[in-house]
Structures are given as structure tokens and as C-alpha cells.
Amino acid sequence: MNRLAFIALSAAVGFGFLSPVQAEDKWDSQPWIDGAPVTMKLGYNTVRQYPHARAIERFVNRVAERTGENVQIETFPSEQAGNERAMLDSLMLGNLDIAKISTGVISTVVPEFGVFDLPYVFRDQDHMMKAVNGPVGQSLATKLEETGVKVLFWMEQGTRSFYTVKKPIATPDDLKGLKIRTTNSAVMIDTMTALGATATPMGFGDLYLGLKTGAVDGAENAPDAIWYAKQHEVSKYLSLTNHFRTPVAVVMNKAKFESLSPEYQEIILQTAKETQEWSGTLYSRVSDALLEKLKTNGMTISTVDEAPFRKAVESVYTKDAGDFGTLLDEIRAIK
Missing domain, CATH: 3.40.190.170 (Bacterial extracellular solute-binding protein, family 7)
Structure with a gap:
């Protein structure tokens, strides 16, 4: 101690x-x-x-x-x-x-x-x-x-963004057919589905091997999670969709x-x-320094137009927002 x-x-x-x-x-x-x-x-x-x-x-x-x-x-x-x-x-x-x-x-x-x-x-x-x-x-x-x-x-x-093994993600269409690791959160799974991906729940500790072996085509997380878990070694592209915070x-x-x-x-x-x-x-x-570290260590990092992603996930709000009572309105009202 x-x-x-x-x-x-x-x-x-x-x-x-x-x-x-x-x-x-x-x-x-x-x-x-x-x-x-x-x-x-x-x-x-x-x-x-x-x-x-x-x-x-x-x-x-x-x-x-x-x-x-x-x-x-x-x-x-x-x-x-x-x-x-x-x-x-x-x-x-x-x-x-x-x-x-x-x-x-x-x-x-x-x-x-x-x-x-x-x-x-x-x-x-x-x-x-x-x-x-x-x-x-x-x-x-x-x-x-x-x-x-x-x-x-x-x-x-x-903020969480997509990182993938074989190609960058520029639009929701690029996610179609891809197996994307997510947590067991129903909302996160619905979000992946709305974007066209195949949501694949997996423990974070299993993800490095999952990316390496092709069990999943990509994942979504914040840059620090990628860096400290060394997942940049087994994924090449980070596309800054910033879809979850x-x-x-x-x-x-x-x-x-x-x-x-x-x-x-x-x-x-x-x-x-x-x-x-x-x-x-x-x-x-x-x-602040992690994006540069990821880039220096071989990741291709790209910004994307968030508008198509925001449009694609509107169905998640239609499907799930009613489950949260007034909580969503309370969050939106915070200044």
C-alpha cells in the first residue's frame, strides 16, 4: 500500500x-x-x-x-x-x-x-x-x-467514434454488413442497427482478439480506450463520428x-x-494528446460529416425515448 x-x-x-x-x-x-x-x-x-x-x-x-x-x-x-x-x-x-x-x-x-x-x-x-x-x-x-x-x-x-480494420467510415452506408462490437446496452444495439451495422456485444477485454481474428470488423469507443488497450495495433481506421458521449x-x-x-x-x-x-x-x-499518438502509431484518422449519422439515428429516439419518461426532456433542458 x-x-x-x-x-x-x-x-x-x-x-x-x-x-x-x-x-x-x-x-x-x-x-x-x-x-x-x-x-x-x-x-x-x-x-x-x-x-x-x-x-x-x-x-x-x-x-x-x-x-x-x-x-x-x-x-x-x-x-x-x-x-x-x-x-x-x-x-x-x-x-x-x-x-x-x-x-x-x-x-x-x-x-x-x-x-x-x-x-x-x-x-x-x-x-x-x-x-x-x-x-x-x-x-x-x-x-x-x-x-x-x-x-x-x-x-x-x-466521445465514442468508429474504428475499423479494413476501411474508414465516411457515411452510414459504410457500416452496412459490418460486425461492430458494442456493449449489451439496448440503446447502443438499436443505434448500431439504425446505422446499418450488425451489433455484436462483446466484453472489452475480448475486443483486441476479436479485432485481430475478424470476429468483429470494428468497434466504437473513445480514443483513450483504443490507445490504452492497444487496439490501434489491430485496427487501422478511426472515423470521428462522435456518436456517443x-x-x-x-x-x-x-x-x-x-x-x-x-x-x-x-x-x-x-x-x-x-x-x-x-x-x-x-x-x-x-x-488532448491521444489522437496524435494514435496517428503517429499508424491509425488513419478522419473527420466526418455528422449530419447523415444524426439523421440515421432519429429512429432510435422514436423507438426508445418513451422508455425514459421525462429524463430526456430534463437532459435537453439543462443549460
Whole structure:
């Protein structure tokens, strides 16, 4: 733990993220923290170098520091605890304590989360984070708690675009007949179908091999996901359709959270809040350089006219928007 704490501190210093609030807080000033030792397990689906993973590891180390090393959270990266669907199931059963889960996967349990997966639903990152931090996000978090899962914090990720093995995607017609990896989100599957592709649900950890062997012809994700999973090694073209902009949630088994002492709960929630802010800063710094890295390492990157794609996915709103009640109108009303 000490080694990880050093790494996290070094990263914070290197990126200039330390602030007076982070350097000193009420827990740092206490000579000890009362409370029984607690061990928890946390799973996520990416390598440790990924921005989300770095934020999660920072959260883990900060919780340990603030609890006087009484709360130890063991992390399982790269789908060691299973893919996101398996981790969500484990979380609900109490076999896993904390996990990073995409809204698309959460929507298989609470369908209303699918509103975040609608194509082109958010204007920009600020719009998205206002949605998850405001009444929309709070309403969905309450629904998720009914399943025994508590949202600790949200993280942003870049806009998702198509990357393919054999040809670039300039118009929706270019997607016809292509097997495109997606999550199990009903909305995302409907979007691929509306664009003419064959939606192929697949775990993120299986995607590198899927692209390499031809099990899928392409996928759609943000540049950081492509880069850190090294999927640029097995796909050649990145076409910037920017069709999805979705958040991810770090969630916890509700019963486990409620079993902790009030002080531990407060520490976890405060650290979660700070981690969300820190991860947004980190993400914006890292993502700016990734398109150039992908290009330098062999990907052909092209911008596209989004208008035909936006037109093609109108049927998704016709089909699915009614499932979300007033949530879509609330998102659109956010300024």
C-alpha cells in the first residue's frame, strides 16, 4: 500500500493536482482513526495506465490514508474480476464490493440508465456532467439503490467514434454488413442497427482478439480506450463520428457501504467527490494528446460529416425515448 500511495502522490505532483484541500484535511490532522480494519475488493475492466484506473487507484490510496490504513481496498484491473456485466452481478450478490461500470451495462438492470446511451444526446462534456451531478443523475442513482447498488462517483470519458480494420467510415452506408462490437446496452444495439451495422456485444477485454481474428470488423469507443488497450495495433481506421458521449459510474454494494462506520462512510464519500473532480482534470489533460499518438502509431484518422449519422439515428429516439419518461426532456433542458 505504501508503494501505491507513493505512486499516487508522485502522479499528483507530476500533474500539478495537489491543492491545499487535498494536502490537508480533518482526517490528516488526527493522530489516529478509530475503527475496525476493513478489506474490500474493487474491479474494473481496463489496464492500470488508463485515466479511469489512475483515478480509481488514487481513490483507493486516499481512502487508506484517511482511515489510518484501516480500510484496505484491493483492486482487480483488466477484467480480473470479470467483464462489466459479471462485475455488476457480483456486486449485487455481495461477492464484489466496488466496481467501475458503464451506464450501458447498468441499463441492463435499471433500463432508465439507457438515456445516457442515446446517440448525440449531450452537447458536450459539461452538459453530460451537469446531467449526472444534477437531478437526473440523482434520480437514476436512487433507482439503482433499489437493486442494492450505490453510486459513489461518476467519471467522464471522451466521445465514442468508429474504428475499423479494413476501411474508414465516411457515411452510414459504410457500416452496412459490418460486425461492430458494442456493449449489451439496448440503446447502443438499436443505434448500431439504425446505422446499418450488425451489433455484436462483446466484453472489452475480448475486443483486441476479436479485432485481430475478424470476429468483429470494428468497434466504437473513445480514443483513450483504443490507445490504452492497444487496439490501434489491430485496427487501422478511426472515423470521428462522435456518436456517443457516455459517463461511467464507480458503484458500491449498498449493504457493504451501510455496514461501515459513519466515519468510514464519510471518508469514502468525500474521497469519491474529490476523485470525480480530479479524474475530470486528468482526463482532459491526457485525452488532448491521444489522437496524435494514435496517428503517429499508424491509425488513419478522419473527420466526418455528422449530419447523415444524426439523421440515421432519429429512429432510435422514436423507438426508445418513451422508455425514459421525462429524463430526456430534463437532459435537453439543462443549460
